[in-house]
Amino acid sequence: MSVLKAVFLIIIGLAGGLAVGAGMVAFLTVLGIAPRLAQVTRTAHYIKWYENSIVAGAVFFTWTGLQDMLFHLPKDITLLFGLFAGMFVGLLAAALTEVLNVLPILAKRIKLVDKLIWLLMAMVFGKVLGSLFQWIIFIPFS
């Protein structure tokens, strides 16, 4: 009976993981973050490595996250970790905005095609300051 239960759990776990993993890869593919990074850094040859790094990262953090693992690293490491995490979220946000085609339509509508960089910077500053506000003021004082 317990073997049957175990087999059942394995199947459910595997199925869930497959669905979530496939979904995540599909999402990242649509947004095209890895190709974009490869293009900017002119390292398109290493795109396979980038794929592997996405998979490895997802698996590693799923596993360590589920295991209550503690690494006891110095506090400064979190600075670097935060910067990288933020950059990735920034890439995600930018890619999403781009997929939704907000900026070109807006710039065209109000005839500011030559000031597109301004609109972009408005969003960048908005996100950075909004995020800082949330961590430093909004959450501690609510």
Add this chain to the structure above:
Amino acid sequence: MSGFEKDGDTMPKSERIYLRLRHRVQVKPDQRVTLNQIAKLVSNLEDDRRLENMVVHQVSPQDKHLIVIDVTQVVALLQKRFPDLEVEIIGPTQSILEIVYPSKSPRFLWVIFVWLLLFIGSGLTIMNFHEDVSMQEVHQRIFEMLTGEKEEYPLWLQIPYSLGIGVGMILFFNHLFKKRLNEEPSPLELEMFNYQQSIDQYVIMNENKEAQNKLDERS
């Protein structure tokens, strides 16, 4: 010794021009649009100034914002004026004239308005996103995982995280100090191009349909 001295109808048959319409041309509200403004001409004529300066369209207030000049209109005009000319068409078969009116409202007010809209909107969006995915808890969890200490407000992680968002966005759009990391167009520029291309295509199709309607009404 070729060329046209009088009415152009003295031209030998071998006179031939290659005509390539420009895709999109900006014009003034009262401009007389000449052929060389909307097209690139290549010819073996000694003097093709009369050709080049042939008026194709006179912009009038009824034209509103966009005019589509079809290559058939141009060819018809050319045949009327220069019957012996052979015209070879290369490239696009329509040219879109965009009438640029002097803007009335001060643009910098618009810029400020839109800037604030995007600034506040995207700030709110990122906060909503963080709430949505319980980012605070995730950051607390990561902080504990990395350092082994519990911290309710892991600002060491969160402040660089916030700055990183900005860096990531700029990286994606490749707009770092206007200086290109490489020569290729950025996704935004491509998006802008595609959007413009769609509008142009729509205008070309739509204007053609309108021309058909007008003919039907007349008959």
